[in-house]
Amino acid sequence: MISENETVAVFGQFTYTSVHAQNTFTFPFAIKAVVKDGLITYFQFMEDTYASATSFRVGGEWIIQQDSDSTKNFSVSKNS
Template sequence: MSSSPTEVVRSLLANTSDLATLETLIAPNATYISLNYRNPTLQKILPYAGSHPTEGPLAIFNTFATVHKIWSQEAFEILALFGSGGEDVAVFGRFTYRSRTLGKASTSPFSIWAKVVEGKVTYMQFMEDTLDTTSTFKVGGVGRYQVFEGQEEFEV
């Protein structure tokens, strides 16, 4: 009996540290996108960030292994998980991670878009509030911003 696309994605999220299980749920040439397409600056903080085309289960396994190495997970809650009736699956939720280096916590919303074809995830994109999650590693300094033309600059 084959699993529905939503069941496949739910099982993937429940087994991110089990490579053998991920290999049964994710196509060998699946694409995984974590947080952005490519951002070398962000990759200095979160080395798994960016596009991982055709890297399959290992890309997702390595991402979550690194996440658990640099943060302790205090909460991971799926608020909504649904499918289109076809191959698309959406997941919305929130998590709280605490940096292992500085002990700072971040509670962030997250969203996932996955495609499941013939019982295997072939594409997965994971998004979160990276400004907040990366702040758990910030030890000093400020950034200067100006959003609107003519607006006074501000520091964060």
Template sequence: MKTSQEIIELFLANTTNPDVIKSVVDINATYISLNFDNPELQKIMPWAGTHRDGAKGFIDTFAGVNEFWTIQDFEVQDIFSEGDKVAVFGSFTYTSKTLNKQVNSPFSILAKVRDERIYHFMFMEDTFATAGSFRLTPAGTFHSDPKGTEFGL
């Protein structure tokens, strides 16, 4: 019997293999990709949001990532588990296929595994940076500091 951590390691080593994904993802699994529900981000990265359709959400997400970017590096720096929970931390380097812009981002994953099946998976990254790899024009004008003034990017 595989541990929860071994299941997540198997998944991460096979994110483009639908057969492996189907073998380790529960049919009712929830996959939260980058946020719960952000229609603006979904225009840039259609897979963003909450998916409650088992392996399909995982397969569609990683297919989209591979369609939109060339992956130079995906490195797990730390992984640990307690019971059914697995936490993963690392970084990746992608280059957008449309604009050839490279981005490096940290990532974190909170996964839950029961009976050798992933039933919950939350993937977080620096979405401002990754979405920026598709940016054609400046990001806009911001005013974040209540004591400061607006500025453009």
């Protein structure tokens, strides 16, 4: 945790387990907050949303489009 004036930044990692799929994953997170008069007036939480989504996955294939050029698409299977 670091701070400067009213702005605070927190960095760390979480380990989650999805309840039904029982997939466990660990990912980094970051929090930015602004504190005024002892109250949080701004809060931003950043996480690896892709890792969160994969924890609920039990099978199948995902087609990932990362660019406007669809020839750059790639697939991710459960075993990848």
